[in-house]
Amino acid sequence: MNAPNNALLARQQLYRDMDPLNLTPLWEVLHALVPPQPASPCVPALWKYGQVRPFLMRAGQAITAEEAVRRVLILENPKLRGQSAVTQSLYAGLQLILPGEVAPSHRHTQSALRFIVEGSGAYTAVDGERTAMRPGDFIITPSWTFHDHGSEADGPVVWLDGLDIPMIRFFDAGFAQNGTARAQEVTRTEGTSFARYGHNMAPVRHDPPFGGKTSPLFSYPYERSREALQQLERLAPIDPWDGVKLRYLNPLTGGSPMPTMATFMQKLPAGFAGKGWRQTDGAVYSVVEGEAVVHAESPRGETWRFEVAARDHFVIPSWHTARLESAAGCVLFSFSDRPVHQALGIHQEERLS
Incomplete structure (x- = not known):
């Protein structure tokens, strides 16, 4: 009995003695560092739009878009409160702009997407070109491009913001810069980028915009996706x-529209009862049309069931099994950090029978 006790005491003394040198033993943490399967601290979560919208409208009364720079309510994962994150690598929020407002011009190293949830008549300007914002449209703000938002609508316009903020924070690579004007100067006619790149063609002689890393199309209209x-x-x-x-x-590349985020649109036919799957990339969903039931299960066996409808949002974290059902049919937009997983060769997916 003495030998094991002596060994334990020797170990504990070793840990105390080397601690001032900022050393720690791998064998005490190895299983947590390299687990048998992904063990995300995140949990599936649902944000019902009917519950969230009143707080967005109250935010519209409490602060202007210019004061706030971006008037957004962050969708925080319940297990990551205070971290401005919906998964450990992704940020999501709902942004509100009211008639006549301008969310001032700035740029940042973080890539951003906008998915329009409610209202028409607002616009986003990216690098000198404006695009109208309509429900179901997917719009990109490439990294380090000046962008602003404005509204000529009669009522509120709301969209989902998706950014790689936690990922960029992990790399300590976050930079931002405010524009010199409230709204950037428009230098290209709306639709120019779509005319150049949106018809399975590209200019014969051109330098790819945004360094070739992000799609030269920054607006993907919903009517084309739905068709x-x-x-x-x-x-x-x-x-x-x-x-x-x-x-x-x-x-231009056939890859994802942004280097850090992939985006998807899917339609569940009426009567759809899907099989389960899990993947290493966590995904955020916005319900565009219809209704569905979402079933989720963690690797630890915890279960969730969400009934979702148009404009609701939910998240399925890494390696949580998910299954979708829809009696009447449903359209879903989603985004994830899949391009980074694929670039690093770590992406895994299982489609369960």
């Missing part, structure tokens, strides 16, 4: 896990 989903629902087999699911592309 593609409807056509495939009629003409192609329905995937047992996803229904009909498409990923948005950078037309």
Whole structure:
């Protein structure tokens, strides 16, 4: 009995003696550092739009878009409160702009996406070109590009912001710069970027904008995305896990529109009862149309069931099993950090039977 006790005491003394040198033993933490399967601290969560919207409107009364710079309510994962994160690598929030307001011009190293949830008549300006914002549209703000938002609408306009803020924070690479004007000068006619890159063609002689890392298209209209989903629902087999699911592309590379975030649109046909899947990239969803039931299970066996409808938002963290059902049909937009997983060669996915 003495030998094991002596060894334990010797170890404890070793730890105390080397602690001032900022040393710690790997063998005490190895299983936590390299677990048998992903063990995200995040949990699935749902934000019902009917519950969130009143707080957005109250925020509109409490602070102007110019004062706030960006009037946003952050969707925080319940297990990451205070960290401004919906997963450990992604940020999500709902932004409100009111008639006549301008959210002032700035730029930052973080890449951003906007997915329009409510209202028409607002616009986003990116690097000298404006695009109208309509429900279901997916709009990109590339890293380190000046951008501002304004509204010529009669009522409120709300969109989902998705950014790689936690990821950039991990790399200690966050920078921001305010514009010199409240709104940037418009130097290109709306639709110019789509005319150049949105028809399976590109200018013969050109330097790819945004360093070639981000799609030269910064606005993807919902009417085109929805038309593609409807056509495939009629003409192609329905995937047992996803229904009909498409990923948005950078037309110059065929890869994701942004280097750190992938974006998707999917349609669950009426009567869809999907099979379960899990993946290492955590994903944030915005319900565009219809209703669905979301089933989720953690690697530890905890379960969740969400009933979701149009404009609701939910998150499925890394390696949580998810399954979707829809009696009447549903359209979902989602984004994840998949491009980073794929670039590092660590992406894993299981489609369960």
